[in-house]
Amino acid sequence: MGDVGMMPLLTALVAAVAIAATVYAFMYPYISADRLKDKRVANVSESRAKTLSVRSAAELAANRKKQVAESLKDIESRQKAKEKLTLSIRLERAGLDIQPRTYWIASAVSAVLCAVLAKSMLPSSASSLAPMLMIAxxxxxxxxxxxFVLAKITARRQNKFLVELANSIDVIVRGIKSGLPLNECLAVxxxxxxxxxxxxxxxxxxxxxxxxxxxxxxxxxxxxxxLAEVKFLAIVVAIQQQSGGNLAEALSNLSSVLRDRFKMAMKVKALSAEAKASAMILGCLPPGVMLMVHTSSxxxxAPLFETRTGNLFILAGLFWMSMGILVMRKMINFKF
Known part of the structure; x- marks a missing residue:
């Protein structure tokens, strides 16, 4: 009788244990630390995957930019190799409305004047140097x-153009924003x-x-x-003509870049002014001292001009002075 009375209790106990085990089996993943660990691992993996994807996208963009830059550099080098810089192009870049024949006539006149000036300045004691000096x-x-004069005129003209280019691009930007076509802005x-x-x-x-x-x-x-700035303008307009886009915004960004480049150029020029002045003084000092010694005594x-050994010393001095001037010029000219 006692065993029969215990049967319902045992059955209820077994049922309760089974229900508890089932509930525990279902709830275990939610209440255990493994789920929290898996969740953290998933979050870390996801963030790492996002970081890697962002990094890979940035690397791809950087590689693409590098490839584009290399392609543009290759194209530019090929164009430079193909195009022949003639005298007519140099005169056009200098803004001189003359024919190459006029340039060569002026060069011949300049050669004769320099030869006459060198002959008149040569002392009578240095007659042995006269043929070599006349040829030089x-x-x-x-x-x-x-x-040299043509290069100076060209550089001065290009500097004037570069100073006003950013303002001209701003005129284009304001004209486009006000509704004018690009051709009208260029006409302005x-x-x-x-x-x-x-x-x-x-x-x-x-x-x-x-x-x-x-x-x-x-x-x-x-x-x-x-100029690099003019090439930037041509590339921006060419891309806009082919694929469209907001030309005003692109030109506005280009104007900002050009102004920053101009500021950097002026800063470099100011920082290198002292070095350039020192180089000019060092370059002019030896011939100036020689002229003063020749005037005073x-x-x-005289042995420098009258003897062969002195002539060799003059040639060696000119050679080393030229090397020193070229080295100083290389040190004070910066590319940015």
Whole structure:
């Protein structure tokens, strides 16, 4: 009888244990620390996956930019190798409206004047150096001096163009935002901007009137004005013409970049001014001292001009002075 009375109790106990075990089996993943661990591991894995994806996307973008830059550099080097820089192009870049024949006539006149000046300044005691000095004066006056003057005129013109280019781009940006087409904005620049910006953009407008497309006209502008900033402008306009986009915003960003580059150039020029002045003084000091010694006591310095050993010393001094000037020039000219 006692065993029979215990049966319902045992059955209820077994049922309770079974129900508890079932509930525990279902609830174990939610109440155990393993689920929290798995959750943390999943969160960490997900964040790592996101970080890796972001990093891989950034690396892909950087590699793409690097490839594009290398491609542009390769294209530019090929174009430089293909194009031949003729005298007509150099005269056009300098803004000189003359023919190459006029340039060569002026070079010949310059050579004769330099030879006559060198002959008149040569002392009578140094007659043995006269032929060599005349040949050097003819070469310097006929080839060196005209090319130097042409390069200086070109550099001055390009600097003037570069100073006004950012303002001209701002005119384009404001015109586009007000509803004017790009050609009208270029016409405004051609009329109201100072030279040489007005003349170069006037040439672009005239080329468009005879049927040349705007990207091609700007490409010809880069040939007449081979500056990196002008190439930026031509690339931005060419991309907008092909694929569309907000030209005003792109040109506004380009204007900011050009102003920052100009500020950096002025900062570099200011920081290197002292070094350039020191280099000029060091370069002018030896010939200045020689001239003063020759003026005060010509008999003291006469062996340099009258003897072969002295002539060799003069040639060696000129060679080492040239090397020193080139080294100083390399040290004080910065590329940025």
């Amino acid at each position: 004066a003819l070469l310097v006056g006929g080839f060196g001096l005209p090319r 620049i051609a009329k109201e901007s100072p030279e040489p910006v007005a003349g170069e953009f006037r040439e672009v407008i005239e080329q468009q009137r005879v049927g040349v497309s705007l990207p091609e006209a700007l490409h010809r502008l880069t040939q007449r004005m081979p 010509p008999e003291y310095i």
